[in-house]
Amino acid sequence: MSRPVPQIEGHCDVRFSTVRTAFEENFRERGELGAAVTVQAGGETVVDLWGGWADAAGTRPWQRDTLVNVWSTTKGPTALCAHILADRGLLDLDAPVASYWPEFAAAGKDTLPVRHLLSHRAGLAGLREPHTLAELYDWELTTGRLAATEPWWEPGTRSGYHAMTYGFLVGEVVRRITGLLPGEFLRQEVTGPGGVDFTIGLPEKEAGRAAELVHPPAAADSEQATVFSQLQPAALAALVNPVVTAADANTPEWRAAEIPAAGGHGTARAVAALYGIVASGGLLGERRVLSAGAAERVREGQGACHDLVLGAGFRYETEAALGLWLSGPNGSYGPNPRAVGHDGFGGSFGLADPEAGVSLGYVMNRMGPHISDDPRKMALVEAVYRAL
Structure with missing residues (x-):
């Protein structure tokens, strides 16, 4: 059912009018509430659009500087921290995690290398003991439990999405250094x-700029029960220990916490800029953040496989690079299989394609039910590549 398109603000180069059309169609046809999209091409911002509402009630218009929680799109900037340290010679991605974080050597993890943390291959997708949301906000407690826990599978042999633990694992290595x-x-x-x-x-001073997240429609109890019955223990640990909802993410406690896998807040402009560091060979504007070699290393594939946590429905066959996902044969980040990006729960994403010289950031507050490849995202990605 078509809906009226709200006032769309910002600018869009004529060459990229397909992106504006797709953005408008997200409101008209795909249930968008409030959102923003930014595209950088050849070092220039060619699309910077926003529109809709920053709250569920439709009383606060989405502004140029509206911030929103982007869930796992945060993982890209968190991985960037590790790559900066590696580029400076302070972190060896092939060294044991325990060489930086000695307590991590427990439960047979003494030789587990840092690269397995970055690529979801460490076997630490979730904790084995119950872990509450309040405990997730406790950095020392959460990292301490991760250091002590036994992997769910032999590290390096399989991939399993580290939904929440990723940020604590990579982040604690950053903190130790x-x-x-x-x-x-x-x-x-x-x-x-x-x-x-x-x-x-x-x-806290930025809370007035934050959009209200709206949770995706709940599945029927029978459907939800069927899904959970099919999950392996590692997947349950990763996805529901603890359960985090949009309502939780709208609270001051979540917003104040250090959750580097899912607690990033920003604009589409910011996401495009951060992912653009990879697209531009290490540059943020004219400032070098990574060497060209380090920016290229981000895209180093770690082996395609069926994901033990997210299952066959997740990009069919996944291949994690070192902190981002490769677009691969599914075209999750466009037709270049070596383009990379990361999705956030509900729809947000960042994309980097060095060959095309393009980066893209998309943020929104009405969450869809998808872990990845939300229809709104894919419409925008397709529109960008039609324009190139």
């Missing part, structure tokens, strides 16, 4: 100097 949590490291090294409107966690 720098003394800074990843959010502060990112601010000092990248977003602050680069003027990028993105934070891991949301400062």
Whole structure:
């Protein structure tokens, strides 16, 4: 059923009018509430659009500087922290995690290399013991439990999406090397100097700019029961220990917490800029963040396989690079199989395609039911590549 299209603000180069059309169609045909999309091509911002409502009631228009929680799209900026340290010779991706985080050697993890953390191959997709949302907000408790736990599978042999644990694992390595949590490291090294409107966690002073997340429609109880009955223990641990909803993510407690796998807040402009570091060979504007070689290493595939957590419905056959996902044969990030990106629960995403010289950021507040490849996302990706 078609809906009226709200006032769309911003600018769009004529060459990329297909993107504006797709963005409008997301409102008209795909249930969009409030959203923004930014495309950078050849170092220029060619699309920067926003529209709709920042709240479920439709009383706050989405503004140019509206911030929103982007869930797992946060994983790209978190991985960037590790790549910066590796580029400086402070982190060896093939060294054991325990060489930086000694307690991590417990339960047979003494030789597990850092690259397995970045590529969801560490076997630590979730904790074995019950872990509440309040406990997730406790950095020391969560990282301590991860250090002590036994992997769900032999590290390096399989892939299983580390939905929440990813940020604590990569982030604690960053903290052990720098003394800074990843959010502060990112601010000092990248977003602050680069003027990028993105934070891991949301400062209280910025709460007035935050969009209200609207949770996707609930599945019927019978359908939900069927899904959960098919999940393996590692998948249950990854996805529901603890359960986090849109309502939780709208609270001051979530916004204040350091959740580097899912707690990033930013604009589409910021997401496009951060993913654009990979697309531009390491540059953020004119400032070099990574060497060209380090930017290319982000795209180093770690082997395609069936994901133990998300199953066959997730990009059919996945291949994680070092912190992002390769587009692969499914075209999740466009027709270039070596383009990379990351989706956030409900629809947001960042994309980087160095061959095309393109990066893209999309953020929204009405969450869809998809872990990846939301129809709104795919419409925007297809529209960008039609314009090139």
